[in-house]
Amino acid sequence: MAATRSTGRRERLRAETTAEIKLTALDLMRSGGPDAITLRAIAREMGMTANAIYGYFATRDDLVTALIADVYTALADAVDTAWADSARRAPAERITAWAHAFRDWALTNPEGFRLIYGDPVPGYQAPAGGPAPDAARRVCVGIAALADAARAGTEPAPDESGFTWDDFDPGLLHKVRPAFPDLPPAGVALALRIWGHLHGLITLEVYGHLRAQTFAPDKLFRSELDQLVRTLNLGR
Amino acid sequence: MAATRSTGRRERLRAETTAEIKLTALDLMRSGGPDAITLRAIAREMGMTANAIYGYFATRDDLVTALIADVYTALADAVDTAWADSARRAPAERITAWAHAFRDWALTNPEGFRLIYGDPVPGYQAPAGGPAPDAARRVCVGIAALADAARAGTEPAPDESGFTWDDFDPGLLHKVRPAFPDLPPAGVALALRIWGHLHGLITLEVYGHLRAQTFAPDKLFRSELDQLVRTLNLGR
DNA sequence: GCGAAAACTATACGGCGTGAAGTTTCTGAA
DNA sequence: TTCAGAAACTTCACGCCGTATAGTTTTCGC
Numbered sequence: 083m084a085a086t087r088s089t090g091r092r093e094r095l096r097a098e099t100t101a102e103i104k105l106t107a108l109d110l111m112r113s114g115g116p117d118a119i120t121l122r123a124i125a126r127e128m129g130m131t132a133n134a135i136y137g138y139f140a141t142r143d144d145l146v147t148a149l150i151a152d153v154y155t156a157l158a159d160a161v162d163t164a165w166a167d168s169a170r171r172a173p174a175e176r177i178t179a180w181a182h183a184f185r186d187w188a189l190t191n192p193e194g195f196r197l198i199y200g201d202p203v204p205g206y207q208a209p210a211g212g213p214a215p216d217a218a219r220r221v222c223v224g225i226a227a228l229a230d231a232a233r234a235g236t237e238p239a240p241d242e243s244g245f246t247w248d249d250f251d252p253g254l255l256h257k258v259r260p261a262f263p264d265l266p267p268a269g270v271a272l273a274l275r276i277w278g279h280l281h282g283l284i285t286l287e288v289y290g291h292l293r294a295q296t297f298a299p300d301k302l303f304r305s306e307l308d309q310l311v312r313t314l315n316l317g318r
Numbered sequence: 319m320a321a322t323r324s325t326g327r328r329e330r331l332r333a334e335t336t337a338e339i340k341l342t343a344l345d346l347m348r349s350g351g352p353d354a355i356t357l358r359a360i361a362r363e364m365g366m367t368a369n370a371i372y373g374y375f376a377t378r379d380d381l382v383t384a385l386i387a388d389v390y391t392a393l394a395d396a397v398d399t400a401w402a403d404s405a406r407r408a409p410a411e412r413i414t415a416w417a418h419a420f421r422d423w424a425l426t427n428p429e430g431f432r433l434i435y436g437d438p439v440p441g442y443q444a445p446a447g448g449p450a451p452d453a454a455r456r457v458c459v460g461i462a463a464l465a466d467a468a469r470a471g472t473e474p475a476p477d478e479s480g481f482t483w484d485d486f487d488p489g490l491l492h493k494v495r496p497a498f499p500d501l502p503p504a505g506v507a508l509a510l511r512i513w514g515h516l517h518g519l520i521t522l523e524v525y526g527h528l529r530a531q532t533f534a535p536d537k538l539f540r541s542e543l544d545q546l547v548r549t550l551n552l553g554r
Numbered sequence: 555g556c557g558a559a560a561a562c563t564a565t566a567c568g569g570c571g572t573g574a575a576g577t578t579t580c581t582g583a584a
Numbered sequence: 585t586t587c588a589g590a591a592a593c594t595t596c597a598c599g600c601c602g603t604a605t606a607g608t609t610t611t612c613g614c
Contacts, residue, residue: 117441134562196437204440205353222531243541249534274532275542282518295458296510298485305479306511370593
């Protein structure tokens with residue numbers, strides 16, 4: 083017990099420093115973009131030496147990986163919350179709420195969005211399996227929920243899509259199928275396609291490509307959602 | 319005349335070196351990703367000093383901007399060619415051809431795609447107006463052509479979208495409206511939405527997010543196009 | 555109180571973009 | 585043909601970066 087308490091103190095300090103490093107990194111990212119995440123800048127900000135950080139993260143990439151996981155989790159939390167908060171509403175409204183939560187998070191945290199989905203940081207190599215597969219799957223499952231909610235409002239179309247379970251990552255299916263037992267393979271495909279739709283519009287907007295063409299990206303996004311709801315046969 | 323010939327020679331050498339710099343940079347990008355584009359590496363490859371490049375590009379960002387313009391032009395050429403080559407086919411097939419050309423180019427040149435649409439290079443700041451607004455608009459016009467081809471196959475739906483010409487960049491409209499005089503504002507919005515759909519799926523695929531979830535991204539893309547053709551009322 | 559482990563610093567290396575100054579090469583006119 | 589000047593290019597320097605190695609200080613468990 084005494085030993086536990088002692089190591090507990092060390093571990094607590096360690097955890098605090100680890101958290102401070104990540105927080106400082108996120109601060110730097112917010113003010114200077116993902117490129118501003120440098121070990122030396124973090125150390126400078128914290129009044130340490132750059133090498134001290136190596137006691138907490140083996141390499142800069144490890145730190146970035148941890149940041150991606152954290153930020154991705156925050157995104158997943160945001161959309162999950164929107165979904166849960168709209169539990170009593172109609173599917174069309176829930177889908178709209180989910181999608182708006184997704185876009186709002188991205189526009190509020192553009193640097194975080196770029197960290198997750200773009201080239202995070204100069205020379206960064208994502209570790210095998212991706213840095214935040216769990217959060218990524220949470221987002222996918224969220225979209226599967228959209229697809230499932232839609233399916234509930236329409237007759238089960240004959241599955242002529244040609245998709246089978248073998249087309250999808252087992253890790254994803256492991257999360258999706260128990261949650262939505264009636265969702266067919268084509269439903270998962272639909273979910274991924276919807277993901278692509280939203281991701282594309284948001285990415286173009288976050289990276290400034292959309293704003294070069296239209297002054298009303300929000301109107302465009304709403305229009306997209308209207309069309310989505312209509313496509314899913316949820317009525318307007 | 320003599321003077322012209324002389325300056326002509328200097329200018330020719332200069333143009334050749336400029337081209338060699340860009341070519342070397344693209345080579346480095348292809349083999350090592352956008353991050354590999356460094357002045358020193360280019361110079362090393364060319365047997366010069368890094369500072370010699372400053373005689374041709376004022377900063378590294380200027381070089382990157384020129385590269386983006388070139389690569390974006392290559393992309394625009396690729397999709398324009400696909401569109402032109404399918405001139406005698408049905409709209410549904412043309413749209414499919416265009417979209418496949420877009421995706422094929424992206425998958426064949428993932429580094430170029432990331433250069434255009436991602437964070438091009440550490441610390442790169444795009445100049446005002448974007449590096450390749452012309453190529454970007456060419457791509458947008460291409461998608462407007464898709465939307466216009468679709469519109470031709472369907473009755474003009476009452477425009478309840480709420481879009482007006484004021485919602486769009488004049489530079490874009492300047493190219494789109496003369497080419498497609500009957501396309502309403504909602505048609506431009508549709509074009510941008512389609513752009514978003516394709517861009518999203520392709521981006522997720524190029525950045526590896528999609529492959530983490532499905533083994534059949536191509537099937538997914540075809541499914542997306544089927545749905546697009548159906549949505550546009552172009553028949554199967 | 556002490557030995558060990560953990561946390562942290564100092565120094566160094568090579569790579570990066572880029573500024574300033576110096577050198578070579580080419581050119582167009584006297 | 586020679587020569588001033590411009591253009592092309594090199595050298596050196598600075599301050600960034602990640603990170604490896606070695607040394608120092610602080611802290612903890614006994």
